[in-house]
Amino acid sequence: MLVVDDLADMRALISRSLKRKGYRISTAKDGLEGMDKAVAGQGELIVTDWTMPRCSGLELIAQLREHDTLEHVPIVLLTARSDEEGKLLGTESGADAFLGKPFNDQELGATVRNLLALKQKEKDLEAVHRQLQEGVLKRYLPPTLVDRIVANEGQIGLEHETRAVTVMFTDICGFTVLSKNLRASAQGPGA
Numbered sequence: 001m002l003v004v005d006d007l008a009d010m011r012a013l014i015s016r017s018l019k020r021k022g023y024r025i026s027t028a029k030d031g032l033e034g035m036d037k038a039v040a041g042q043g044e045l046i047v048t049d050w051t052m053p054r055c056s057g058l059e060l061i062a063q064l065r066e067h068d069t070l071e072h073v074p075i076v077l078l079t080a081r082s083d084e085e086g087k088l089l090g091t092e093s094g095a096d097a098f099l100g101k102p103f104n105d106q107e108l109g110a111t112v113r114n115l116l117a118l119k120q121k122e123k124d125l126e127a128v129h130r131q132l133q134e135g136v137l138k139r140y141l142p143p144t145l146v147d148r149i150v151a152n153e154g155q156i157g158l159e160h161e162t163r164a165v166t167v168m169f170t171d172i173c174g175f176t177v178l179s180k181n182l183r184a185s186a187q188g189p190g191a
Contacts, residue, residue: 001045002025002037003025004047006030017108030054031059034060044073045074046074048076061095072119074119076098077093078108096115
């Protein structure tokens with residue numbers, strides 16, 4: 001978990017609160033350092049202050065949401081700016097949760113726990129979806145081709161997968177006989 005705040009005592013307070021709940025913590029003193037640490041993989045969830053020098057919490061959130069591998073990282077915006085306009089701006093910025101300072105230790109813990117649980121359920125759902133896709137595709141395509149599709153290979157080599165096949169057409173519920181027995185009238189129905 002990554003805690004981003006320009007105030008050392010606030011970083012320490014938030015870190016202690018989360019460490020007591022069993023989380024491993026990394027810290028950053030502003031959004032620039034926070035982004036560097038997030039890119040380095042130091043946060044499954046980010047708790048950030050809003051107002052910081054060099055790069056604010058809102059700027060950090062915008063950068064994270066535009067990053068290919070970090071766009072879905074849960075973010076808690078923890079700030080002294082807890083008026084309605086601040087909450088609206090924080091939520092619109094892409095934060096997953098908004099908590100005011102001074103923060104309630106239990107509320108922070110519950111928010112973090114819930115966001116991480118949602119993230120885990122999202123990962124589980126993606127895994128099930130991938131298994132279903134593979135299962136359906138393997139019914140109709142060669143398994144080696146499905147494996148390449150799932151691995152997202154750019155060129156899957158369809159031009160090399162030519163095979164001779166037999167196609168058989170069958171009469172569906174006597175449709176062929178029925179269509180031969182029905183004669184269309186040049187004058188239309190009822191003539």
